[in-house]
Amino acid sequence: MLDIFDILGPVMVGPSSSHTAGAVRIGRMARALLGCQPVEADIGLHGSFAETGKGHGTDRAIVAGLLGMEPDNLDIPRSFEIARQQGMELCIHPIQLREAHPNTAVLKVRGTNGRAMVLRAVSVGGGRIRVEEIDGTAVHFAGDYHTLVVRHKDIPGELSVLTRELSNAKVNIANMSLNRSRRGGDVLTVFEVDQKIPPVARQLIAEIPGVEGLTYYEKEDA
Amino acid sequence: MALDGMEEIIAAAEGTGRPFWQVVLDTDLEERGVTARDSLEKMRHTWQAMLESVLTYDGQRRSLSGLAGGDGALMDAYAQKGEALCGAYLQRVIATALRVGESNACMRKIVAAPTAGSCGVLPAVLVPLYQAGKASEEMVLQALYTASGIGAVISHRACIAGAAGGCQAEIGSASAMAAGALVSLRGGSPRQIGHAVAMALKNLMGLVCDPVAGLVEVPCIKRNVVGAVNAISCADMALAGIESRVPVDEVIDCMGEVGRRLPVELRETSLGGLAVTPFGKMVKEKMESES
Numbered sequence: 001m002l003d004i005f006d007i008l009g010p011v012m013v014g015p016s017s018s019h020t021a022g023a024v025r026i027g028r029m030a031r032a033l034l035g036c037q038p039v040e041a042d043i044g045l046h047g048s049f050a051e052t053g054k055g056h057g058t059d060r061a062i063v064a065g066l067l068g069m070e071p072d073n074l075d076i077p078r079s080f081e082i083a084r085q086q087g088m089e090l091c092i093h094p095i096q097l098r099e100a101h102p103n104t105a106v107l108k109v110r111g112t113n114g115r116a117m118v119l120r121a122v123s124v125g126g127g128r129i130r131v132e133e134i135d136g137t138a139v140h141f142a143g144d145y146h147t148l149v150v151r152h153k154d155i156p157g158e159l160s161v162l163t164r165e166l167s168n169a170k171v172n173i174a175n176m177s178l179n180r181s182r183r184g185g186d187v188l189t190v191f192e193v194d195q196k197i198p199p200v201a202r203q204l205i206a207e208i209p210g211v212e213g214l215t216y217y218e219k220e221d222a
Numbered sequence: 223m224a225l226d227g228m229e230e231i232i233a234a235a236e237g238t239g240r241p242f243w244q245v246v247l248d249t250d251l252e253e254r255g256v257t258a259r260d261s262l263e264k265m266r267h268t269w270q271a272m273l274e275s276v277l278t279y280d281g282q283r284r285s286l287s288g289l290a291g292g293d294g295a296l297m298d299a300y301a302q303k304g305e306a307l308c309g310a311y312l313q314r315v316i317a318t319a320l321r322v323g324e325s326n327a328c329m330r331k332i333v334a335a336p337t338a339g340s341c342g343v344l345p346a347v348l349v350p351l352y353q354a355g356k357a358s359e360e361m362v363l364q365a366l367y368t369a370s371g372i373g374a375v376i377s378h379r380a381c382i383a384g385a386a387g388g389c390q391a392e393i394g395s396a397s398a399m400a401a402g403a404l405v406s407l408r409g410g411s412p413r414q415i416g417h418a419v420a421m422a423l424k425n426l427m428g429l430v431c432d433p434v435a436g437l438v439e440v441p442c443i444k445r446n447v448v449g450a451v452n453a454i455s456c457a458d459m460a461l462a463g464i465e466s467r468v469p470v471d472e473v474i475d476c477m478g479e480v481g482r483r484l485p486v487e488l489r490e491t492s493l494g495g496l497a498v499t500p501f502g503k504m505v506k507e508k509m510e511s512e513s
Contacts, residue, residue: 002225002374002377002378003250003253003254004225004246004249004250004367004370004371004373004374005264005268005370007335007336007370007373007374007377007382007399008265008268008333008334008335008336008344008366008369008370008373009268009333009334009335010333010334011267011268011271011331011332011333012331012332012333012334012338013329013330013331013332014325014326014327014328014329014330014331014332014338014341014438015285015326015327015328015329015338015339015437015438015439016338016339016438017334017337017338018385020329020338021334021338048436051436052435052436052437052492052509054286054509054512055285055286055287055435055436055437055509056436056437056438057286057329072271072331074330074331076329077329125383125385125386126334126336126337126382126383127334
């Protein structure tokens with residue numbers, strides 16, 4: 001069943017739930033997964049995002065999300081100016097993808113911590129989003145839950161160690177998916193969970209042998 | 223229970239003697255595992271945002287395209303001259319729908335209800351009653367639960383996105399939610415809420431989504447007015463004892479079916495309708511040359 005506050009909501013800055021609120025959420029997702037404020041962002045807009053994005057403020061909305069704003073922040077229209085003040089370098093341009101949802105964005109971001117990431121995400125309507133690709137690996141999650149993305153080696157037993165740490169932290173897994181580009185390569189495992197994952201538990205997971213990196217998205221409180 | 227059908231909610235309300243809004247609230251508590259206090263607080267926050275979207279309107283603002291803005295102020299000024307054809311409530315309703323729709327186009331804060339394009343309908347019918355002291359905050363919050371339950375049913379059985387079902391799915395659904403909210407607020411029965419919803423959806427069935435240059439401006443903003451006015455007439459009919467001959471869930475299913483049959487050109491793609499009039503094409507070209 002749909003949450004009634006998805007019907008009456010979100011509380012958002014206009015004009016479009018898909019082209020504005022959803023776009024903010026894509027930017028926020030990129031920032032959260034990067035783990036810090038980006039210093040550089042290359043934003044590619046596909047389809048309807050490219051064609052009507054300017055009039056809908058899609059470009060400003062994604063940048064606002066990268067700055068950490070929520071969809072109801074009245075500073076969203078001023079995000080370019082704020083990004084400039086904070087030294088964020090921006091390049092926004094149309095892209096053409098094959099067989100992609102009309103509201104797709106590809107964000108290449110580099111953070112203050114030197115870390116870089118490429119994120120492909122879609123605004124599916126009503127302000128809801130779906131992440132489709134991280135650094136070239138196909139994934140599938142929506143940010144409806146607190147989400148932990150773990151990059152780890154493709155070795156037997158790794159998953160059981162990961163889930164044990166979550167279990168120790170009393171975190172319940174709602175959905176889980178393994179995404180591997182090739183056998184023996186890196187795996188991206190996505191955990192969508194019901195409880196917030198405490199920093200200590202995230203640290204313990206990061207220290208598990210075979211874990212190469214982890215990113216965490218905490219769902220916004222509405 | 224799930225909010226899968228109007229008949230289901232009406233039966234649950236009649237069976238337990240609870241009002242319609244209470245059934246929706248109880249379902250929310252079950253579904254999200256929150257307390258009544260938490261849920262009500264979130265609804266109050268939503269209502270406050272709706273109210274603010276009306277109060278912070280500025281008739282000087284224009285949208286990025288330059289097409290939207292100022293009409294709410296024109297309606298206000300006209301109403302003040304006392305020459306309007308419609309009565310005081312309806313004048314406020316029209317002005318409020320325009321204010322919120324224009325605020326949305328000008329990147330101000332609104333509540334999607336159920337979508338951003340249709341965000342003016344519910345505040346248009348509720349805020350003037352609240353401002354005139356004819357509805358308390360408690361009554362408004364209850365009406366909003368009724369509205370959200372109706373929206374959840376429509377979303378489940380049909381759709382609420384213009385891209386999926388045309389404007390009938392956005393303004394039509396918002397109008398149905400507003401009609402039910404008004405009946406609820408005026409103490410109508412669960413069954414009367416159902417009739418108001420059915421009538422409101424029927425009256426806007428087939429409305430296409432054809433935004434000029436793909437923007438949530440023309441004709442979206444003024445369609446919020448028609449959604450609100452339609453809601454009021456349907457609420458009054460239902461409260462008068464007038465019934466929809468077609469059962470409400472059948473009307474909702476039918477709206478979904480009509481939506482699926484609408485050509486893709488008339489479902490938010492801006493490839494048909496008003497979007498491809500000479501004016502529509504001119505605006506699109508102008509926007510493209512500027513970007």
